[in-house]
Amino acid sequence: IPGVKLPDFSQFGDIEKESMSRMMAVTATNMQRSWLNVPHVTQFEDADITDMEAFRKAQKVAGEKRGVKMTPLPFLLKACATALAELPQFNVSIDMEKKEVIRKKYIHIGIAVDTPHGLMVPVIRDVDKKGLWELAAESAELAQKARDKQLKPAEMQGACFTITSLGGIGGTAFTPIVNTPEVAILGVSKAAMKPVWDGKEFQPRLMLPLSLSYDHRAVNGADAARFTSALAQSLGDIRTLLL
Ligand code: CAO
Structure with missing residues (x-):
């Protein structure tokens, strides 16, 4: 490609x-x-997290006892793990030289962490096998290690998928760059109250904007819409994460 002349x-x-x-x-x-x-390509979706937020906030005292803060991130991790299991075409890497698709039988998810020295992506292993408190504790610990430059190389390897959450900062949507050789990444923006039509009237609901960027060589658009719909469904009714 032509270079940029300064x-x-x-x-x-x-x-x-x-x-x-x-x-x-x-x-x-x-x-x-x-x-x-x-x-x-980036696929957008809004998830209704009104009930999820009520449940999350109700865990405040339990969190203080455990010394762990429950943010929306563990719910997102769990919803993504469920969607990756339901739609395994997202849990692959592609080898264009050998014309091969490598399917992964494990679910490890990277979380983008903003640190004073730059962007780091520690990896939470076997997200599908962990509970919300475990995910909350582990993500907080890895994010702190990233900020303290204490992450070991093995803690930054092996992700199948990445979540990049700017929800604590702001914005309505963005188009994240896929962390190749993964084939998809979920961007999360700031939740906001919006009027949602229930068929009779508008209801104030807390809506979480999701932006899923994907590698269109590996994943097609219909599957991306299925993936974001699955996320919206699990986050909209977190009881489905137990099924
Ligand atoms: N909408 C609204 N509020 C949100 C939110 C969302 N989507 N996500 C988090 N919040 C809230 C949290 O609940 C918390 O609020 P309280 O303090 O009132 O409880 C506050 O924002 C701060 O959360 P947090 O950022 O400390 O925790 P987190 O688990 O949501 O995120 C981490 C952890 C590591 C993802 C985050 O600290 C971070 O580094 N984000 C930036 C990632 C980044 O740089 N991505 C870009 C990569 S590409 O350049």
Whole structure:
């Protein structure tokens, strides 16, 4: 691809130069590799999390006793694990040289963590086999380790899928870049109260915006719509996560 030729910016005003950190350089290369290799499409969906939020908030005292904060993230992890099990075409990697699809029989999910030194993606293993408290404790511990630069290489490897949640910060939607060789990534934006028509009148419901980017070589659009619908269904009625 044609490179970007930089002008001498100092002709326009004062500047200063700083070397990239190793992490910034690695992240930049990975992002570009994924962007250039993967034909991206993003599917959007809103999940009604009114009841989920009521349940989550009701766990506040239990969380204080356990020393663990229950955020929406463990619910998202569990909903994604269920959707990956229901739609295994998302739990693959593709080898274009050998023209092979590699199907994974495990469900490990990466979580994007914003740290002062850059983006890190620790991995929670066997999400399908863990409960919400375990996922809450493990994700908080891994996020803290990421911020403290204490993650071991093995703790950043082996993900089948990634969740990137900007919901604690803001925004209504975004188009995340697939963390290749995974074939899909879920972006989560900030939940907001919205009027939802129930057939007779508008009801105030708490809606969570979901943005699923996927590799269109591995996954087709109908399956992506099925995946986001499955997520909206599980988050809309978390009892279904027990089934
Ligand atoms: N909508 C509304 N509020 C949300 C929310 C959502 N989707 N998700 C989280 N929140 C709330 C939490 O409930 C919490 O509120 P209270 O303090 O009132 O309980 C607050 O936002 C902060 O949550 P948190 O960010 O500490 O916890 P989390 O489990 O939601 O997220 C983590 C953890 C690691 C994902 C997050 O800290 C983080 O780093 N996010 C950024 C990820 C990122 O950079 N992605 C971009 C990658 S591509 O460049």
